[in-house]
Amino acid sequence: MAVIYVSDPIDPAHLERLHRSHTVHVGFGPDRCDYLDVADSVEAVLLRGEQFDRGMIEASPRLTIIARHGVGTNNVDLEAAQEQGIWITVTPGGNSRAVAEHVFALALALARHVPEADRRIRHGRWGAGKQTLTGLELHSKVLGLLGFGHIGRMVAQIGRGFGMHVIAADPALDEDTAAELQVRRVELPELLEQADLLSLHLPLTSGTAGILGADELARLKPSALVVNTSRGGLIDEDALQSALQEKRLRGAALDVIHHEAVDATDPLSHTRLDVAATENLILTPHIGGQTLESLDAVAEIAITCINQALAGETPDHVIVGPALQTSS
Template sequence: MSSTVPTIYVSDPVHDSVVAALRAEHTVHLGYGPDAVDYATVSSDVDAVLLRAEDFGRDKIEASPKLRIIARHGVGTNNVDLDAAREHGIWVTITPGGNSRAVAEHVFALTLTLARKVAAGSNRTRDGIWTEGKSELTGIELQGRTLGLLGLGNIGGHVAEIGRALGMDLLVSDPAVEDSTVAAIGGRRVDLDELVSGSDVLSLHAPLVPSTRHIIGSAQFDRMRPGALLINTSRGGLVDENALLSALRSGRLGGAGLDVLDAESTEMRDPLPHNELPLDELDNLIVTPHIGGQTDEALSKVGHAAVNCIQQVLAGDTPENAVVAPARTAA
């Protein structure tokens, strides 16, 4: 191998310890912050990219003659041209599981905020209202309620664990999971219709593929229990947002907590442009800007997992969790 110090490009903010680990052994260019570097100015020298939200298409790949790995900080690869990476002999890796607990806890941050009307109560207090209309802030307890999970992957498993600890009953709909697996965590496997109609809190943990786009729409909202809560920390496209807002405005749905949106981008200024009402007039809707996995612990775990993949490739080894392997090294 060449004795030249490898060059790493980090696209978006990562944990400080991750940058420190890279700088200990490599030349590092950051695509963010006061000294941000445009990738085009360093592409010819870059050996590895640690990628978060930045789009990394064919143009960048073809401008990177030394590039050996694109290490995703997360599990999604929709911002990477996988075909171009494969054609140019570049590894693409992901970092599954590192933020699962963080996202699962965010599910309950949203759920409890809705169930106990925390946001509405806080807003009233900020407006100087203490006792007036206090009965309108009466909430519900989660113990004895039914938690429905659409999908039981790493995150769904953590959500199930927390829900059961809170005394909730558990329903799961996931065609890839056996009845025995669901039974082992104290739940019951059901189809989508029963999941929707039987849940007090419906939490989504499915991938976004053609068959799951808008899997929760008008028909599902009509079948949900009056006052039920919908939580989506997975992919925005799972929910028909127009149907969701109609269900919220009508009062059919008790509340919704969204950490993801259908038309999500990094430059959004109006999260729900089709909404007829300002967000602050919908007390039963909470929207957070895709921060479910953004905890100090998760950012450290995911970032260092990506660094590990980079180190493996630079050492000539096969990296963990590869979704694209160069043709010349593929089995």
């Protein structure tokens, strides 16, 4: 029976499964404990949004694996984990459909002014100024994908279902694959200039941070919509707020913002984004991958990785680990 720490809520059935087989400490709810209080005994961590820094890793002499409940690893000190010979795994594909569908939930809400229409009705204004709620159709529009991994591919598939023309910018996308998937491969400048709906699907790295800045936003059509369900740090939020306020951009919908990693409780207090005063801005609190189906799938993948590592096996979906450290 191993000691496992679960940082945030996961699918209840899978949490119960862990409790039946292991000693489980949780970082949430009435039984919440601070990780550092149990770090000396923890052998595996199932990590969602919590930051897991060098100090936490170095305080964990028995830690074998940190299994991410998702694919982003910007909340883990990968260098420290590698130095300590700890496996870091992710769950690719587990929530791809959920995130892809959320892209279009946000895109349609923007295109059809759903939040503003709802607000007006709640304030007793059923028909007043209805002409200002005239929307856009997605059919025949250009869907531009910045990044073309698991989620980007699924967004492309859904976009084609709407009758959209799909273009993508991703160095890893070759012409043969693009042709097979009915996607036109382009470079970033053309992507920005052609997209009617720009959707971001990149990891947050030193090379992608701020990739959509003031200059890039200026290349977009004034009628363009921007959706980000990846990582908040990809976008210069000051530049985005200015573009929205000055009507140089039709609208933006964000499921992620830059300061989530700093303050998960109130990240808006650290940003210039002003959802209350900006009608063409929609925010959701990083729920793109959060459906009943995806939570089940992601937890299943993460727990499988944990069980593999605890059994002395090389887990699936490794980002960092002892074998990688040895080979470097």
